[in-house]
Amino acid sequence: MFNSATPLDNLSLVTACLVLVSTIFFCGPLLLSSVYRLRHIPSPSCSNWLLGHLLDSQAVLWSADYSFPQQYLAWLAQCGDVFRIREGLVTSVVVADPTACQHILTSSKYPRITQIRGAVEDTVLGTGLLTSNGAHHDSFRKLLNPLFTATRVQTMISIAEHKAQHFCDTFLAHACDTQAPVDYLAAQSRLSLDVLGLGAIGFNLKDHGDTAKALEDYVIAPNALQIAGMMLLPAWVKRRVPGLAVRQCAQDQLKATFTTLIEHSKRQATAHESPVNLLNLVASNSTEEEARVHLMTFLIGGQENTSTTMAWIWAMLVQHPDAVAHIREEYHAAIAQYGSLSAHNGEGASQLKYTMAVINETMRLYSVALFERVSQEDDFIPMMDGSKLFLPKGTSTKVHFPTLHRNPKYWILPDMFVPARFLEGSAAWQADLRLRKGKSHRLFFMPFGLGSMQCIAYRFVLTEMRVTLATMASQFDVELTENADLRYKFNGFKMAPVKFEIRLHRAVQKHPKE
Numbered sequence: 001m002f003n004s005a006t007p008l009d010n011l012s013l014v015t016a017c018l019v020l021v022s023t024i025f026f027c028g029p030l031l032l033s034s035v036y037r038l039r040h041i042p043s044p045s046c047s048n049w050l051l052g053h054l055l056d057s058q059a060v061l062w063s064a065d066y067s068f069p070q071q072y073l074a075w076l077a078q079c080g081d082v083f084r085i086r087e088g089l090v091t092s093v094v095v096a097d098p099t100a101c102q103h104i105l106t107s108s109k110y111p112r113i114t115q116i117r118g119a120v121e122d123t124v125l126g127t128g129l130l131t132s133n134g135a136h137h138d139s140f141r142k143l144l145n146p147l148f149t150a151t152r153v154q155t156m157i158s159i160a161e162h163k164a165q166h167f168c169d170t171f172l173a174h175a176c177d178t179q180a181p182v183d184y185l186a187a188q189s190r191l192s193l194d195v196l197g198l199g200a201i202g203f204n205l206k207d208h209g210d211t212a213k214a215l216e217d218y219v220i221a222p223n224a225l226q227i228a229g230m231m232l233l234p235a236w237v238k239r240r241v242p243g244l245a246v247r248q249c250a251q252d253q254l255k256a257t258f259t260t261l262i263e264h265s266k267r268q269a270t271a272h273e274s275p276v277n278l279l280n281l282v283a284s285n286s287t288e289e290e291a292r293v294h295l296m297t298f299l300i301g302g303q304e305n306t307s308t309t310m311a312w313i314w315a316m317l318v319q320h321p322d323a324v325a326h327i328r329e330e331y332h333a334a335i336a337q338y339g340s341l342s343a344h345n346g347e348g349a350s351q352l353k354y355t356m357a358v359i360n361e362t363m364r365l366y367s368v369a370l371f372e373r374v375s376q377e378d379d380f381i382p383m384m385d386g387s388k389l390f391l392p393k394g395t396s397t398k399v400h401f402p403t404l405h406r407n408p409k410y411w412i413l414p415d416m417f418v419p420a421r422f423l424e425g426s427a428a429w430q431a432d433l434r435l436r437k438g439k440s441h442r443l444f445f446m447p448f449g450l451g452s453m454q455c456i457a458y459r460f461v462l463t464e465m466r467v468t469l470a471t472m473a474s475q476f477d478v479e480l481t482e483n484a485d486l487r488y489k490f491n492g493f494k495m496a497p498v499k500f501e502i503r504l505h506r507a508v509q510k511h512p513k514e
Contacts, residue, residue: 037392041093042079043086052086068488068495069402072096076403082389092372092396096403098410098444099384104399106451108134110373113396124300125255128293129456137453143285144294144456147200147278153459156199157349158342160464163195164471172476176504181481184314184500186216188307188468195464196302200457201295202277203261211257215299217250258292298457305368305461308494312366313359313469315486315497316417318478323419327355328507331470341467349463355470357422359462363447364405365417368494371399371449401446402495410436410444477505 046052056071072094075083081097095101104110111133121131129140146152167187175182193212197205205212265283278298282291317324330352334341338348375395380388391397406414412421412431421428422441432441448455455461480486485498 038084038091038093038395040390041082041084043084044075044078046086051088054087057085057087069400069406072400072403073406076407081384081404081407081409090396092398093391094398094400094403095381096400096407097384098404100381100389101399101401101404101446102443102450103381104373104397105371105446105449105453107379109376109379110397111376112453113372113374116372124293124296125251126289126293128290128297130297130301140294141452141456143281144278147281148457148460150459153463154346156195156460157346157463157467158340159199160195160467161341161349161471163191163198164468167191167468168472168475172472172504176476176506179503181483181501181503184502185307185311185496188310189216189219189303191468192303192306192310192464193299195468196298196460199464200278200302200460201298202265202279208257210253214250214253214257215303217246218254219300219304254296255292258295259288261295262288262291301455302457302461304494305455305457306464308368308496309359309363309366309461310465310468311497311500312368313362313465314478314502315500316362316365317358317473318480318502320417321477323358323417324473324477327352327358327470327473330354331474334470341470346463349467352466352470353423354419355466355473356462357419359465359469360422360445360447361417361419364411364445365415366495367401367405367447368496369401369447369449370495371401373397373399405445405447407444473507475507477507478502479505 044053047056048054075085075094076096082093082095082100084091084093086092095104112131117131121127124130127136129137129144132140171187172182174180190212193205193215197203261279262283265279269280269284278294282294286294317327334348334351337351338344341348341352373396375391375393375397377393379391381391382388405411408414410432412418412428412435418428420426421432423429429441433439436444448458448461479502481501481503483499484501486500487498488495489498490496
């Protein structure tokens with residue numbers, strides 16, 4: 001058998017062996033050093049001696065059969081709220097202690113990890129709000145903060161309401177009447193882009209049909225090799241690589257469109273005009289490259305956060321028709337009192353408290369974003385029990401909200417859908433409060449992160465979801481099709497359902513009694 005191998009085969013085998021030996025020789029001491037420095041932190045047993053915990057910790061990136069975050073919860077039960085895992089040659093500390101999470105996210109000692117920044121920078125066209133650290137990040141945040149204040153977001157409610165109603169009257173109504181299956185994630189993405197474009201960015205995507213299509217082509221679900229290619233290959237190579245060519249062409253088109261929009265905005269600006277949207281703001285106060293990054297950041301980040309979370313919300317609601325009925329009743333009561341959700345500076349929308357509780361409970365169960373940081377210096381992180389844990393310089397940390405948000409130490413019935421736990425004064429609220437010895441859920445629930453790197457547009461995202469959900473639930477009942485698949489899958493940006501396909505039916509209208 002061995003004698004039949006060609007010289008090329010033998011050369012490949014020798015090369016592979018040399019690479020393996022070299023990797024072990026050069027990286028082995030680093031691995032042993034990191035394990036030794038973190039030996040005081042408990043670690044669950046590995047499922048693979050070579051890959052460590054990688055097949056379990058990262059399986060959700062390539063397999064929908066993985067039950068996320070159950071493996072992490074099993075490790076938490078075994079090791080406590082902070083534990084150590086090894087993914088190949090990289091050792092990381094998983095943090096699910098609420099006090100430790102707050103410390104890491106609010107401290108300047110824990111910047112974003114370089115490798116992850118590289119992948120994000122390729123997606124958003126460069127260094128921006130999602131990839132910068134320190135003073136560079138703070139300068140971007142200072143520039144963009146005025147767009148997403150509470151007062152500013154109130155003015156966007158009417159846009160969100162109008163677009164949501166139009167979405168129901170046209171696309172959803174047609175799908176309902178024809179009983180056509182709806183790819184809800186894709187449909188919600190288009191709606192979110194529409195709302196974001198008019199409400200925050202400053203241009204109507206309907207006037208740029210090619211841009212909307214390019215964004216759809218751009219947001220692909222890459223596999224591990226494609227992610228590596230996105231980070232490492234130059235653009236001219238990507239245009240010729242199957243699986244990346246469509247995405248790269250879409251990126252080229254988006255860059256050209258953004259450049260045109262920015263130049264047009266600069267020509268229209270006058271010395272006396274103040275920026276009222278993202279496009280005007282970045283065109284007037286940023287370089288062209290930075291402006292393109294900011295536009296892409298909000299287009300991608302805004303639509304992905306909203307559409308993915310909305311898909312999980314409806315995935316929960318199809319299993320809980322009583323919650324849909326409650327949302328519907330709440331919506332009609334608000335409309336009866338105020339006439340619209342946007343009336344009186346959004347007073348109608350502010351009455352949708354149960355709707356907001358459904359959104360919060362879904363975000364607790366399905367945390368769509370992952371946060372990874374690295375310690376810049378030796379640090380003692382505070383823990384919930386008052387103790388402190390030593391993390392040496394260079395430690396990779398995973399702030400793991402999916403595990404924190406289901407930790408049975410802090411949540412009654414942690415795997416159950418209980419929206420009432422987010423209604424102050426309810427029995428479920430009080431039960432969680434007793435479990436935490438009186439501490440508010442705000443210390444244990446951080447779906448948008450925390451600190452200076454918290455999602456800058458979280459108010460806008462929550463407002464859009466609340467208005468869209470209530471409007472849609474007031475008119476339609478939803479059922480899953482036979483093709484629906486609600487397992488977790490990483491889609492290249494967020495943790496989304498594998499396939500969320502639904503069919504719609506007209507809701508029986510029951511208005512509240514006078």
